[in-house]
Amino acid sequence: KHKVIYDTDPGVDDAMALLFQVRHPDIELLGVTSVFGNGTIETTTRNALYLTGKFAPHVPVARGAGAPLVREAPGPLPFIHGHNGVGDIALPADDQLGGTLDPRPAHRFIIDTVRAHPGEVTLLAVGPMTNLALALAEAPDIAGLVKQVVIMGGAFGFHGILGNVSPAAEANIFNDPHAADQIFNAAWPLAIVGLDVTERTIMNAAYLADLRDAGAADGQFLWDVSRVYHAFHLSSEGLDGIFTHDASAVAYLVRPDLYTTRSGPVRVLTDGLAIGQTIQKPSTMPVPNPAWDGRPAISVCIDVNAPGVLDLYRATI
Ligand code: BDR
Ligand code: CA
Numbered sequence: 645k646h647k648v649i650y651d652t653d654p655g656v657d658d659a660m661a662l663l664f665q666v667r668h669p670d671i672e673l674l675g676v677t678s679v680f681g682n683g684t685i686e687t688t689t690r691n692a693l694y695l696t697g698k699f700a701p702h703v704p705v706a707r708g709a710g711a712p713l714v715r716e717a718p719g720p721l722p723f724i725h726g727h728n729g730v731g732d733i734a735l736p737a738d739d740q741l742g743g744t745l746d747p748r749p750a751h752r753f754i755i756d757t758v759r760a761h762p763g764e765v766t767l768l769a770v771g772p773m774t775n776l777a778l779a780l781a782e783a784p785d786i787a788g789l790v791k792q793v794v795i796m797g798g799a800f801g802f803h804g805i806l807g808n809v810s811p812a813a814e815a816n817i818f819n820d821p822h823a824a825d826q827i828f829n830a831a832w833p834l835a836i837v838g839l840d841v842t843e844r845t846i847m848n849a850a851y852l853a854d855l856r857d858a859g860a861a862d863g864q865f866l867w868d869v870s871r872v873y874h875a876f877h878l879s880s881e882g883l884d885g886i887f888t889h890d891a892s893a894v895a896y897l898v899r900p901d902l903y904t905t906r907s908g909p910v911r912v913l914t915d916g917l918a919i920g921q922t923i924q925k926p927s928t929m930p931v932p933n934p935a936w937d938g939r940p941a942i943s944v945c946i947d948v949n950a951p952g953v954l955d956l957y958r959a960t961i
Contacts, residue, residue, distance in 0.1 A: 645672045646897055647764050647791075649754055651708070652890070653681025653771030653816075654691040656724075656731045656873040660866055661770060661890035666699045667862070667960050670898050673703045674757055674765065677750035681771040681819055683720045683729035685710035688771070689745075690738060691729050697742025698865075705743050708750030709774035712820035715919070718809075726872040733868050751778035758786045765789075768897060770796040770890035772816050777823035780830055787832040796893040797824065798838035798910070798922035802946045805839045806921070813920025814839050817912055821920045825912035834942050836910065837893045838922070841903060841948035845892055848885035849874070851954060859961045866961065888953065895953045896945065902956070904947035909939035 648671055652658045665671045676696055678689040689707045696703045711717045726732035736742070746753055754775060758765045767790055769776055776793070779786060797816035799806050807813045817824045828834065847855075852874065856867035870886060877883040888895075896903055908926040913919055924944050925936035 693743030706753035812918035818920030
């Protein structure tokens, strides 16, 4: 089983990815850590408590960073994930959420949990990478202790895809580019599941309706939570369906054979017009360049068996 700490900013697709993990037999969730992003840290922590309370009440939630390391917080975009961050579904009162709040800050929870299970923990990060960067800064030894890090973020221009919140940047990286650049420079095995594959794995309207009809209470929840998100994709992209962002990171973890990767160091632009852009130097490129050379090789997903991922998600639910 993969022992997972799920670092997340719920978020509609974050919620869909959480349920995927809870239902997948090869995943053991050790904890959920919240981070700002799709909502404020108050909103995303509340949503993490709600989601774990509903689906995994014994999994602790640790509250994480409310702002990026250096840049000013860009601020949530409520028209994407709804005003409450989870598609404007009805939520219980704050004292009835049912989840378990850990007293530690997220980065401390990450450090303690990784040290308690040396070589075993996967960090699955699908929001801004701030908590991971804080954990790494406070305890650099965790780089040698984690099993692996899998992140949803970035875009590398395969299939013409470069960004979603700007023409050059993907949201999770854009929200804290300094944190991303730091975690891409740590000596831990890291894989990036970015827009190049997540935007090519589409849950269309028929797929979502089938999930609803075949997936019992889970299916109905996935339908309800994704209405605002679906409408956003329709109005902004003309897409009658949704991109599979955060759940793709889960799919990569349990079925890496569904993805093609390219290895090499990755840098993030931390200022300027293209702030948040991710650029990989392929390990096959012989020309020296000090900005990339000497940094660790990262596996970047460049292609995906999308029907395979969609079948896996459906079968798991
Ligand atoms: C990523 O940004 C967030 O809005 C989503 O939850 C996903 O993690 C996609 O760019
Ligand atoms: Ca997310």
